[in-house]
Amino acid sequence: MLRAAAVFSATTVMGAGAAWADGEVNIYSYRQPELIQPLLDAFTKETGITTNVLFLDKGLVERINAEGANSPADVILTVDIARLVEAKEGGVTQPLQNETVNKDIPAQYRDPDGDWFGLTTRGRVVYASKDRVSLDTITYEELADPKWKGKICIRDGQHSYNIGLFASMVAHHGAEYTETWLKGFKENLARKPDGNDRSQAKSIMAGECDLALGNTYYVGLMQTNEKEPEQKEWANAIKILFPNTADRGTHVNISGMALAKNAPNKDNAVKLMEFLSSGEAQTIYAEQVFEYPVMPGAEPSDIVKAFGEIKPDALPLADIAANRKIASELVDKVGLNEGPSM
Incomplete structure (x- = not known):
């Protein structure tokens, strides 16, 4: 069974073909809503853009493909390089060439074609x-x-x-x-x-x-x-x-993001992705999930620092x-x- 989280706005769970206001962005997430909520709250506070989240514990690619061109998905959030590659190979992402995102996220944590980006390791x-x-x-x-x-x-x-x-x-x-x-x-x-x-x-x-x-x-x-x-x-x-x-x-793995293939709110999706790649957002995210920000110089939480220093594989x-x-x-x-x- 697919489990949909409550949507973080006045709306209910998203459905294909729904009409959305200009001030919204729709997120399909493999990561539990409570782990990403502080990030989304900070984004909304900064931009005024409302975030709607559909949490799926499996079948994200299949769902977006089934929704087709009318899919409301704007941004995909997931964990593990396998699921990011699965989304790309499943044809549910589109490339993003964005100066801000590419500046904040090192090349080793980005898809060469721009179809996915790492946020934490x-x-x-x-x-x-x-x-x-x-x-x-x-x-x-x-x-x-x-x-x-x-x-x-x-x-x-x-x-x-x-x-x-x-x-x-x-x-x-x-x-x-x-x-x-x-x-x-x-x-x-x-x-x-x-x-x-x-x-x-x-x-x-x-x-x-x-x-x-x-x-x-x-x-x-x-x-x-x-x-x-x-x-x-x-x-x-x-x-x-x-x-x-x-x-x-x-060896490190990542949590990451991708721009959905048919994003109906593409401009807002790109704004969200720019925000998520920022040092501020990576720090919030890493604190929530006990991971390491990918941005060079961004600090992990004190709990993570206590694990000892990590030297990530550069491959x-x-x-x-x-x-x-x-x-x-x-x-x-x-x-x-x-x-x-x-």
């Missing part, structure tokens, strides 16, 4: 047991070292977060090396891939494994989770290791995304989701 890092792992540095390559046999936990190997990392390995080392690496990595797993990133931290606390792959922002979410305070204990059991800080840097995300299919095929080829051999 998160590192795909190693969660390590504070009690059982003395290392302060590690590389992704080392995760295939037999010394970690039975010590690593991960979520589904085909999850987009992991595929992004594996695609970066292909981009840097080639498919043959990555296949061999994945075989060694698989044999170091403590169990079959399972759960989500937060549950990997829980498994480390429980002593089921010593290392896990996870995104940086989940640590901030766990540390501040008042509704489920046990997650604070999971976060307290781990430390973050930023892989490959001595060479190419840590353009478009180059990494181009290897996602190969990475996915390699995950199946080595049987990563079957877990280690007995």
